[in-house]
Amino acid sequence: MSGSGYIGYQLAPFEVRVTRESLDRFNQAIGVVGAAADSPAPPTYMKVIEGEGGSSRAILTALDIKLHRVLHAEQSFEYHAPIHAGDVLAVHRGISDHYTKKNGTREFLVIESRLLRADDTLVGRSIQTLILRNI
Numbered sequence: 001m002s003g004s005g006y007i008g009y010q011l012a013p014f015e016v017r018v019t020r021e022s023l024d025r026f027n028q029a030i031g032v033v034g035a036a037a038d039s040p041a042p043p044t045y046m047k048v049i050e051g052e053g054g055s056s057r058a059i060l061t062a063l064d065i066k067l068h069r070v071l072h073a074e075q076s077f078e079y080h081a082p083i084h085a086g087d088v089l090a091v092h093r094g095i096s097d098h099y100t101k102k103n104g105t106r107e108f109l110v111i112e113s114r115l116l117r118a119d120d121t122l123v124g125r126s127i128q129t130l131i132l133r134n135i
Helices: 020-029 045-050 052-062
Strands: 014-017 070-079 088-101 106-116 122-132
Touching: 014 052, 020 045, 045 052, 045 070, 045 088, 045 106, 045 122, 052 088
Parallel strands: none
Antiparallel strands: 014 088, 070 122, 088 106, 106 122
16 A cells, blocks of 8 residues: 555554553653542543554554654644543544655655544544655
């Protein structure tokens, strides 16, 4: 698979159970001290969830993109509902765009992630843009 053939690729959805231990480790890593047991996850915790099980690597492997070509350009998040310990979220990740700039010398890959509850409530969405170096 290559070029615009990347657009529309979807990784098989997977589920992630949010644990108190995982939230505590994340809070510690970002310097949050004394968060209450029922506190919602920090907004950037969505990055932990979407990356579970090596899903980023799985996408690159499925598309035959070598890791040495990849640079992280940017990431944005939309928050629709708080995430708490005990939540089970379905993660849907796929390629929403692929384009070039500067006369084809810069290649960009856009990965969209959606996190949903069992009732299909959208909890959050992220858009990650990667630069694929042509080396």
